[in-house]
Amino acid sequence: MAEASPVQLPGIPDSVLLALQDEARLQGGVRLALVGGAVRDALLHHNHRDPWRELPDLDLVVEGSTEALAQGLRQRLGAERVPELRVHGSFGTVEMVLDGVLLDLAQARQERYLAPGDNPVVEPGSLRNDLARRDFTVNAMALVLGVGDAEPELLDLHGGQEDLEARQLNFLHVGSVQDDPTRVVRGARYAARLGFGLAPQALEQVQTTVGAWPWPWRQGDALDRVPPALGTRLRMELELLLGREPWRQALGYLQAWGALPLLDPSLQNDRLLLRRLRWAERLGVPLLSALVAASASSLALAQRLQLPLQQQRWIEERMGFQIWLAEQVLPCSWQDWSAARWTEALESRPWSAEVVALEVALMGPCWRPLLRWWGRWRHVQSPQTARDLIATGLKPGPQLGETLRQLRLQRLEAMR
Structure with a gap:
């Protein structure tokens, strides 16, 4: 459902959202929404008194051309307010800096998985489609920026606010883990960072899917048959877990959920x-x-x-x-x-x-x-250097090296 929202983003200048709203209006009323962690964390902060978590960037979804929106902003505001702009045309994404804030703009899309654990087929779609492809309900809410003087509206189609209230992670559909098992690792990251647990039905999905091991690749098969979600994407999620999150808690969750067979059953x-x-x-x-x-x-x-x-x-x-x-x-x-x-x-x-x-x-x-x-x-060194030994008359050569080695071993003999 969509509803009026008083959600505020501490530390984000009002000028950023206002500039985006104005540009969306100038582009003919393009639908533009703030999505993902920023919306989740803003609601946790505003409604549940969680401390505000600093955001490295803001993710926005555009129902239309991201490049046209970004270039329009730069032409209108100038390089002083928009000093960086990188267009990734083949992906429909743009990275830009506006008033010191890093923005990631992505064209609204929909996706479908042809095989478990494989890369999805991605096509342009609506904001609703885009939210439906996300990992957890708490990450599938959007703050739709109003055009002109209209107030932003919170779009919550999957019960994300209820799960925030319960402080739990819930998958969007029953095939979430089968489609992309890296979502389990991502869940452990969020659980450790936010202090959330898995919803009972989400835990059942993890354990059932991991236990059934539905992916075509098995231990011992040729590596070129490894689905991307069990290979490079899994490594990237693990790197984020171990490098940016409270990793002890996150790995503890993966063990408690019975999810480590995704890597190797012996780790479980x-x-x-x-x-x-x-x-x-x-x-x-x-x-x-x-x-x-x-x-x-x-x-x-x-x-x-x-x-x-x-x-x-x-x-x-x-x-x-x-x-x-x-x-x-x-x-x-x-x-x-x-x-x-x-x-x-x-x-x-x-x-x-x-x-x-x-x-x-x-x-x-x-x-x-x-x-x-x-x-x-x-790290122990000989008590005498090569120069010391040469000064006593020992000539450079194998004997000098052996003498240095023996002197070092004598010093080591006295250590524990």
Whole structure:
């Protein structure tokens, strides 16, 4: 339904919305609406006394040409008020800055999914169509900007205000997760950020859909058959979750909802998962690579998500590192090894500091001495430099290097 709305956007100059309304009128009454997080957060702030959350940008939907609207604004207001404008014609979107506020304008569209987890077929549509394609009811409301002196109206076609009142996330339709499983990860992000829970029917949809695993790709299949929503789009959502949100709470939600089989079933019952990632954060290990490495099929998952090649190499090298530990270290009395022996064992092989840090973060069987090597022992230097030794008469060459190595090991022998 549409209704008059007193919604205010703290920190957003009135001049921004007024300029947009005026331009919509000059363009012949183009329908223009503020959508997404700005509307949700404004209602939470205004009606439910939530603190205002700063917005990186404002999302607007246009029933018409975004480029014509944006170019009209710039021609009328000048480059001083509109210093940046980037048109993405093939996508029907525009990025622009108006009075210091970043705006994302998108042409109203509708979409349909030909296969579960695949990219949707997108076509121009109405504002109603555009709201119907969104993830949760609380994100499917619009503030329709009035033309001229008309007041903005709140358009809520899917019960978003009721779900805001209940502080819950509700999918728009029964096939939401099957169409795009990244919506589950997005739900965990919103739940952690807003303090919301999943509505009972939404939780049932997650568990039923994930449990049935309806997508055509299975573990072990060729990577070129991975649906985009189980590959690159899933990685992008995880990067946002781990980089911008309270990730401990968000991952806790994914485990509680039974949703981690989207990545790997082994992660679902890993009781140490959050502890492992806390260690990764402390050690400076990229959280997504640590999450992937904690899975039973880490390399396949890294490839499916298209992790950066360097992180894929770390995960692959860790597999070799684990074999070395199992065959060369664990059968020995490694608990009695000195700092010097650990250092010599690690540095005589091609293990990088990043791979050792990954093993420490995931709390492998030797993680304590490995942590000491990573944090202290590898930084220990010989008490004498090459210049010192040359001054005593030692000539440059292999003997000089060996002497420096032995002096360093002697210093390490005295450490714990």
